[in-house]
Amino acid sequence: MKKALIFLSAVLFCVTALTAQQFKVEKSEVFDEPSNGWNKVFQLKNGNTFFFHGAHKEGLTITVYDKQRKIIATKELESKLWDVDDITDADISGLYEISGEPVLFIYQSGNMYRIRLNPNDGTVVNEEDLGSFGDRKGSRTWATVEKDPASDCYAVALIGFESIFSYDQQIRICHFDGNHKMISEATYPMTGAGFKYVRLSKVLVDGNKCVYLLMHAANSKPEVPSTRFKIVVSRLNAGAKVFTHKTLKMNMELEDPYLDWVFNRKLNKIQLIIVSVEDSKKQFGTGKITKYYSTLLTYIDPETMSVTGIKPMYGQKVSAYAQSHIDKNYQYSGVTSGMFVNYDNTTTIAMEEYRIVETKQILGAIGISELNDTGAETAGYAINKEQVTQGAHSILHQNDKLKNKFSFPSSNIIKNAQFMSFDYVAAPKANYVIFNDLADNFENDEDESKSKKMSAASVSNAVCYRLNGDAIDRSFLFGEPKAGSSTFCFINGSDYNTANNTYATIMIERDGRNKQSRIAWVTFE
Numbered sequence: 327m328k329k330a331l332i333f334l335s336a337v338l339f340c341v342t343a344l345t346a347q348q349f350k351v352e353k354s355e356v357f358d359e360p361s362n363g364w365n366k367v368f369q370l371k372n373g374n375t376f377f378f379h380g381a382h383k384e385g386l387t388i389t390v391y392d393k394q395r396k397i398i399a400t401k402e403l404e405s406k407l408w409d410v411d412d413i414t415d416a417d418i419s420g421l422y423e424i425s426g427e428p429v430l431f432i433y434q435s436g437n438m439y440r441i442r443l444n445p446n447d448g449t450v451v452n453e454e455d456l457g458s459f460g461d462r463k464g465s466r467t468w469a470t471v472e473k474d475p476a477s478d479c480y481a482v483a484l485i486g487f488e489s490i491f492s493y494d495q496q497i498r499i500c501h502f503d504g505n506h507k508m509i510s511e512a513t514y515p516m517t518g519a520g521f522k523y524v525r526l527s528k529v530l531v532d533g534n535k536c537v538y539l540l541m542h543a544a545n546s547k548p549e550v551p552s553t554r555f556k557i558v559v560s561r562l563n564a565g566a567k568v569f570t571h572k573t574l575k576m577n578m579e580l581e582d583p584y585l586d587w588v589f590n591r592k593l594n595k596i597q598l599i600i601v602s603v604e605d606s607k608k609q610f611g612t613g614k615i616t617k618y619y620s621t622l623l624t625y626i627d628p629e630t631m632s633v634t635g636i637k638p639m640y641g642q643k644v645s646a647y648a649q650s651h652i653d654k655n656y657q658y659s660g661v662t663s664g665m666f667v668n669y670d671n672t673t674t675i676a677m678e679e680y681r682i683v684e685t686k687q688i689l690g691a692i693g694i695s696e697l698n699d700t701g702a703e704t705a706g707y708a709i710n711k712e713q714v715t716q717g718a719h720s721i722l723h724q725n726d727k728l729k730n731k732f733s734f735p736s737s738n739i740i741k742n743a744q745f746m747s748f749d750y751v752a753a754p755k756a757n758y759v760i761f762n763d764l765a766d767n768f769e770n771d772e773d774e775s776k777s778k779k780m781s782a783a784s785v786s787n788a789v790c791y792r793l794n795g796d797a798i799d800r801s802f803l804f805g806e807p808k809a810g811s812s813t814f815c816f817i818n819g820s821d822y823n824t825a826n827n828t829y830a831t832i833m834i835e836r837d838g839r840n841k842q843s844r845i846a847w848v849t850f851e
Contacts, residue, residue, distance in 0.1 A: 329461045346457060351804060352395050354845040363413075364814055365744065367830045367845060368421060368428060369823035370445050373598065374398075375830055376428055377845055378421075385410045388448035391845060399447035401564055407455050408434045420471030425453060425504045427785070430477035431471040431482065438469045438482060440506070454565075456500065474531040475843055476591060478504025481537045483529050492823045496807045498528055500561055501537050509534055509564050519558045519571040522544055527585045529661055530596065532628065537562045538596070539569070542583055557600070572631035574624070586660065587626075592671045593699055595634065596626040597747045599665045620674070621662055623701045633700070639675060643706025644693040652691070652710050660693040668752040672704070673697040676750045688779075689713040692748055692759060707793055711763055713746045714781040717745070744818040751822050751829055753850040754804060757793045762786040762814045770801065784836055805834060805846060815846065 371711070380386040386403040408818050412434075418433035419438065428448075436458045442451040454662040458467045473480040484498040492547035497514040520545035528540040539562075541650035542555040557576065562567040565805030568717055581606070584601040601620040621639035626632065640659060648656040660677030667673055675697065679690030692709040748761035765787050780786050804813045813835050820831035833846035 331468070336527040338352055343380060344687040345545075348430065349801075349803070349851070350608075350849040352849075353833070354391060354395050355397065356842045356844055358769075359841050359843045360816075360832065363818040363846075364418060366421065367816075367819055367821045367832060368423075369821050369826070369830050370423055370426070370428065371826065372426065372445060373824045373826070374445055375845065375847070376443075376448065376686050377832075380413050380418075381414075382414050384717055385413060388443070390446065390448050393723050395845070395847065399485050400562070401448040403441070403448075404450065405439070405453060407453055408437070408439050409433060409453070417469075419469050419498060420473070420480075422471075422473045422480065423687065424473070424506070431469075433469045436467045438471075438484060456484075457498075458484055458486070470526075474533055474589075476589075477533045477717075479509070479531055480534050481529055482715050483526065483539075483769070485526060495653060497539070499529075499537055499846075500779075501531070501540070501562065503534050503562070510537075512562050512569065513561075514539065514560065514569050519543055519560060520573070521556070521558070524558060528587055530589060532589060534562055538628075538631075540585055540587060542585065543573070551815065557583070557585070557598075560597075561625065561631060564671070570631075574626070576612075576622075576624070576633065576636065586662070587667050588663070588665055588667055589628070590667050590699075594628065596628050597667070598624040598626055598663065599639075599662055600624060604665075607818065608812055619661060622707045623673075623675075623697070625701070637701035639695065639701075639703075641677070641693060641703070641706060643644055643679070643694050643703050644708050648691065648693075648708035652708060656708070658691065658693050658708055660691065663747075666750060666752050668696075668757060673699075673701075674750065674752065676748075686718060687715050688815065689747055694750070694757075694759065694763070696757075696793075705795070706792075707759075707791075707798060709759060709791055709798070710777050711761060711767070712777055712779045713762075714779050715743050715746050724745050725841075742783060743814050745786070745814060747817055749820055749822070749829075750819055751850070753827055755851055758850065759791040759793070760787060760803060760815075761817060763789050765802075765812070768802065783814050784834075784841070785812055785813050786814045788831075788833070793815045804846065808837075811835070 360379050361381050368376040369473055377389040377392040388401045388403060389397060390399040392398045396400055415416045416432050416434040419433045422429055427445055428443045433441045438456040439453060440456055441453045467484055467486045471484050480502055486496045500511050501509040513628055519530045521722050522545045524541045524543040526539060527542055530538040539560040541558040543558045544555050557574045560569055560571045562569050587596055587598040591598050601619050623637040623639055624633055625635040627634050645658040647659045660679045662675055663678050664676040675695040677693035681688050690712055694707040696705040698704050745762050748759055751758040763786055764778050767777055768789055787807050790801050791802040792799040807813060813833060816832040822829045829848045831846055833844050835842050
């Protein structure tokens with residue numbers, strides 16, 4: 327098998343430096359810039375860092391770094407169950423640390439495979455075929471894996487359907503503990519919640535107690551653009567064989583909803599964010615349709631699965647910040663891309679503006695709305711940027727990236743997307759926003775008229791914005807660039823580890839036409 331990465335023999339040793347904001351930045355030895363494919367940094371609680379690189383016809387290479395940021399192992403992943411050489415037919419459905427081991431969940435040709443890796447050298451400890459819904463003629467499946475952040479318990483969801491145009495779908499849920507022992511297993515008929523059509527949106531795991539499924543349900547076919555949805559929460563208790571269901575009472579129906587949720591342990595509530603079309607307007611003559619979205623924060627009692635509160639999200643403080651720092655007439659219009667519970671139990675709603683112009687996708691200003699435990703907005707920030715990437719694919723919603731799911735891309739168009747959008751980091755003493763931008767934009771003030779579009783990652787620099795009360799402290803993540811040089815990173819390949827308060831990413835250093843790569847570890851204050 328061809329080597330996926332060739333590490334340079336004449337290497338530069340690990341470098342430690344401090345940025346203007348006094349971040350501690352450690353750098354690995356130099357290696358060749360990763361090619362297209364899956365490039366992911368993953369930190370373990372024991373201090374080791376795994377670097378995964380998967381590419382077409384090259385398989386999957388694993389490089390392990392120790393606490394001193396030195397390479398201690400490099401392995402090509404081998405398997406007796408799935409085709410490593412045909413990695414273009416594989417999806418990474420999950421990557422989690424479970425009982426001290428990195429565990430890969432790989433979905434290929436309708437089957438889910440669980441691969442447990444040795445945390446010190448990346449060798450395979452155990453691999454297992456978790457099955458599929460392949461028992462019906464012509465059936466297809468897709469899969470997802472969710473882990474409970476508060477424990478090592480997790481759930482695997484396998485979704486079977488006869489064709490992409492049919493709705494006689496089923497869900498098989500397998501709930502596991504941290505020793506990979508089955509807690510419960512059940513099949514959920516997609517029509518079992520009292521609706522003709524039900525689609526799985528999200529999975530939530532509550533330790534070894536239960537698994538929650540979040541659905542949007544309808545009685546007309548979901549491919550109709552104006553389909554109105556209800557939201558259904560279903561629960562599989564430990565040891566149970568059947569689900570219990572609850573249709574959320576919200577006095578409204580939803581069009582084209584985007585849903586995300588988290589378990590707020592301190593409040594003992596499930597927090598559900600709902601983004602739905604509120605209004606549509608058709609432009610006379612052109613037929614162009616503009617959709618206007620509304621956002622709701624909904625609180626759910628995990629025991630009764632009933633709604634205990636609904637809070638409309640207007641982002642008034644985000645717009646106010648934009649008007650005072652970007653443009654006095656700015657009306658922020660970002661779409662929710664993630665929800666996070668911070669160290670102090672506040673909640674952050676992360677947003678991003680975007681639009682599609684012909685074959686280009688433009689990712690605009692970032693919006694950060696901070697909420698207290700009742701859902702009231704306590705602070706808001708708007709960060710001006712404009713990133714342009716080719717292709718109609720969507721990279722707006724980064725939740726899949728944050729949860730370590732990835733399909734292997736095959737073109738340079740998609741490769742460029744790995745540098746776009748942004749990361750939100752909730753650290754113990756402050757919250758941060760990280761993205762790649764042009765140095766000129768950083769040097770200018772936040773005025774919209776002075777902002778330049780960033781369409782080529784190679785001329786950008788990784789920047790870090792510390793959210794500081796009513797203001798934002800800005801710095802270059804890896805230090806101020808020199809003339810003719812830039813330092814940028816794989817936003818979609820990064821990993822923040824709460825145990826050691828360190829953000830690890832693949833860093834690309836460019837000096838003129840020469841480029842080299844490193845793994846970089848940034849420790850926040």
